[in-house]
Amino acid sequence: MKANRFxxxxxxxxxxxxxxxxTVAQISREHxxxxxxxxxxxxxxxxxxxxxxxxxxxxxxxxxxxxxxAAQENVRRPEFATRHHQRGSHKKVxxxxxxxxxxxxxxIEKKVSQRKACRWVGLSRNAMAEPVAVKEKDTTLxxxxxxxxxxxxx
Numbered sequence: 001m002k003a004n005r006f007x008x009x010x011x012x013x014x015x016x017x018x019x020x021x022x023t024v025a026q027i028s029r030e031h032x033x034x035x036x037x038x039x040x041x042x043x044x045x046x047x048x049x050x051x052x053x054x055x056x057x058x059x060x061x062x063x064x065x066x067x068x069x070a071a072q073e074n075v076r077r078p079e080f081a082t083r084h085h086q087r088g089s090h091k092k093v094x095x096x097x098x099x100x101x102x103x104x105x106x107x108i109e110k111k112v113s114q115r116k117a118c119r120w121v122g123l124s125r126n127a128m129a130e131p132v133a134v135k136e137k138d139t140t141l142x143x144x145x146x147x148x149x150x151x152x153x154x
Contacts, residue, residue, distance in 0.1 A: 006031075008057075009050040011041045018042075099123040 006014070015038075017027050028035050045053070099121050106117040118125050 008045065008053045012045050012048055012050050012053060014038070015042055015045060096123065096127055100128060103128060 014027060014031055014033075018024060018038075024035050024038055027033075028038055100123065102121050103114065103117040103123060106112045106120070107114050112120075114128065115125065118128060
């Protein structure tokens, strides 16, 4: 995430310039910001004083500039991921079979929808379909193709 060039009190001071009669175009040119940025600041800090911002900072030390604290970010993290990391296994699940098993576990144990589980694991929903059982005549055909391939390999 890009760091802000301006502090909150500077943003409020820039917003005050419009109240003093300057146009948004003049203010944005003067400070090197877009008009969209100006209006975003206006929705966030409109009507505030610099003292109000200081008071907000004192009340909420964990949150600044709309960022979430670590505790709030972990609320959205699935429980299985935190437990997975607590067990000491930091490896990424790579094989489709293991991903399928993880999705099944999430659906059955954690009561998560299959769509969400597939999205979190990084598996397409089509890959969740059970593999087709290989028929006996297909195995003989497979063996014949492999022998032909080995014969013509040389």
